[in-house]
Amino acid sequence: MQGIQMPRFPLPNPPLRRSAMACAVLLAALPAAQAQTSNAAAADAATGATAAIDQVTIVGSRARNRTVFDSAVPIDRFGAREVENALASGDLGAALQALSPSINFPRIESSGAADSVRGIQLRGLAPDQVLVLVNGKRRHASAVLDTESSFAGIVPVDVNAIPPGAIDHIEILRDGAGAQYGSDAVAGVINIVLKKARTGGSASVSYGANHTDFKPTNDTKTDGQTTIVSADYGLPVGDAGYLRFGAENRGRNPTNRAGPSDAGWTSWNATPADLALDGKVVFKSGDSEQRNTYAFYNALVPVAEGVDAYSFATINKRKSDGSAYFRYPGDPSNVPEIYPDGYRPTTKGDMTDVSVVAGVRLAGGGWNWDLSARHGGNKFQYDLADSVNASLGAASPTRFHLATFDFDQDAVNADLTRELDLGIGAPVNLAVGAEYMHETYTSSPGDAASYAAGTVAGAPPGAQAGPGLRPQDTFDGSRSVRSVHADIESDITSRLLLGVAARYSDYSDFGNARTGKLSARYKVSDTFLLRGSLSNSFRAPALVQTGFRFSTLNFNSDGTALQTASLLPASDALARAFGAENLKPEKSTNLSLGAAWRPQRNTSVTVDAYRIRLRDRITRTSDLQSDAATAYLTAIGRTDIESVAYLANLLDTTTTGLDVVVNHDLPFAGAKLDLNAALNLNRTRIDDVHQSSDALARIDPALTLLTENNLFRIRNASPKTKLVLGADWQAVRWGVQARATRFGSLKDFSYDDEAEVIDGVHAQRFGAVWTLDVEAQYRLTKQLTLAAGADNVFDRYPQRVRETSNATYGGALPYNFINPIGLNGAYFYGRLRYTF
Secondary structure (H helix, E strand, C coil), X not given: CCCCCCCCCCCCCHHHHHHHXXXXXXXXCHHHHHHHHHHHHHHHHHHCCCCHHHCECCCCCCCCCCECCCCCCCEEEECHHHHHHHCCCCCHHHHHHHXXXXXXXXXXCCCCHHHCCCCCEECCCCHHHEEEEECCEXXXXXXXXXXXCCCCCECCCCXXXXXXXXXXXXXXXXXXXXXXXXXXXXXXXXXXXXXXCCCCEEEEEEEEEEEEEEHHHCEEEEEEEEEEEEEEEEEXXXXXXXXXXXXXXXXXXXXXXXXXXXXXXXXXXXXXXXXXXXXXCCCCCCCCEXXXXXXXXXXXXXXXXXXXXXXXXXXXXXXXXXXXXXXXXXXXXXXXXXXXXXXXXXXXXXXXXXXXXXXXXXXXXXXXXXXXXEEEEEEEEEEEECCCCHHHHHHCCCCXXXXXXXXXXXXXXXXXXXXXXXXXXXXXXXXXXEEEEEEEXXXXXXXXXXXXXXXXXXXXXXXXXXXXXCHHHCEXXXXXXXXXXXXXXXXXXXXXXXXXXXXXXEECXXXXXXXXXXXXXXXXXXXXXXXEEEEEEEECCCHHHHHCCEEEEEECCCCCCEEEEEEEXXXXXXXXHCXXXXXXXXXXXXXXXXXXXXXXXXXXXXXXXXXXXXXXXXEECCCXXXXXXXXXXXXXXXXXXXXXXXXXXXXXXXXXXXXXXXXXXXXXXXXXXXXXXXXXXXXEEEEEECCXXXXXXXXXXXXXXXXXXXXXXXXXXXXXXXXXXXEEEECXXXXXXXXXXXXXXXXXXXXXXXXXXXXXEEEEEXXXXXXXXXXXXXXXXXXXXXXXXXXXXCCCCCCECCCCHHHHCXXXXXXXXXXXXXXXXXXXXXXXXXXX
């Protein structure tokens, strides 16, 4: 473990000091509340509330009855009411961002498949460096590779495929956990726990919409109308079993936050018809239209004394319509006979996501056994409407099927736990396990017209916003993974808890990985403890990353024009010619040190510092394009593309950070008031960049695999600070929640040559943004509750991009998409829930 140092943090700048001060204010208020502790206890008894820090968690430790406070690693737990309140718009990813300061939900400005699938960030790392579990079982990843976000080249878990109405509570482990859970648990683990109540049910209907004052067009917009209908019900099975099942339907209209543009100059020949569109809104920037249908069940069936069979499943069917860039009427990409005024292609995603788990838990021979099997599948059909293959002329269709991507993951596993008496005064919790996992990934071609090269001279081949996947470019691959793990945890003394974990995994396609973890918790007193962990984790290259290929229309290096960029798998011969090599696993070393303090029964404070060193991070190269590259592509007959990109292990990084969480509850106005404050500080430093190879130098020695703009975004595209302040007041019939979130400042590169030069690139600083979410509930009857609220009630937007033609594409894109607050403004909603 050479080279591991204590985390080092810069002195906070003024905005950071203000964020930290907000946590300090809540801390300062604690002594004043001391006298009310007995009253708070009475309020707890009346409401049946249990402090989240005393709740039992199933992540972070395989020992039974380990609470959030007792854990050796930092864990957050969010209950059903907190989750429901954060799920106003129906997006689980957005809810996680609202709940946890360590989580961001990156947005896409105008894109293809990413309009359908978005991942979440934990502790500033990439969305595929966090492991997602459902009921403690690994969740499969998406079939679609993200090619357009700040973390291009990742394959995230689609958390929005998990039925929101199925969720009982959420646990977030903020620590590296590769030795316990395997690949992907670099930043931590998110565990979604499904409802399991044996009786009763609920039904709800909600409606909401964005209502915003949109400055770039000086008008008031109402869009993004969202309707959610949900129901679930529980049935008892035997004396202790249950069957909980439910369904949900959510429909969301699109939003558009594009501004009027004068981008006619970007057309190939800037005809009078192109320039006549200047000053009009012809582009789109905002959320896609979506139609989601969900279903789930969660069941436990007692089979015999001490033997329980269990099963749970989720399904999501999603249709989404996104937008590509506008094509001007005089551009060679247009067929004037079909679109005399130009056109904006509509990207269409049709996704089916299924997860099924079945198993049995039993006790025998002194061991507690958990034997299970699972299947996870994600299928994405990618289509186009309102498009054209200009090379086919007037005979071109306007609708195309571009490709189908299908990922399946099947696994069987055995987990065994027992308590051992080794004569040390406390039992030793031993856990061992093994797993076999098989994954398959296939891509199927688009229809012939989607990739055809027609006879119209000078017209680009293939469907615009495509082209489609050719039969010779499809992929059909599989791999198997075998893993074994063991961990031991014990209270060595009444104050000292120690844990050791180890895992060995063997992948059929790239080899094996060994990971380990040491963790400790020391109780200085019954109310104050110190904790820490040291571990290494890994993230295996996703099977999708090894076989995904697609071509997209993207900006060239200076942002002045669009070009067809081909993303190739590293095994492709053309990618090899540009320097691609077989992908290797990402490896990390995690160090975490923290403290937890409970000065009184109704108050808790936790502080945790962390340092994550990542080696061989996988990322998408820049679009490799130059005059020399064009000459090479022309010489080998690849005139259908203008640049090449692929995935590679290009980066070594170090992320340091600090998490602070404060919780306090007290009686207020005849009811109970829960207050909380949570702060995350993080910074990512690039330690090394693998910029070139002999193969790339032979094509053009001046080309680098990552431009300075790409490196700048990796360092700066996520806020380095995030603060969440919450208040939840619950009376017998009334309830009110308020949550203020501050997203810290960030920076992004700019195409504006007059922009400030930061770290050697033209860039713009975007200031911090506050947003406030509020909700009020009123119980009309014992069973019927009405709720009304607003997310971002003050209609806040991120700072606008500098108003230059290059920076905003002629004014079409007035806001930078990377700010987590999003581009939609205020969202108002109402919800009616009936319980029975």
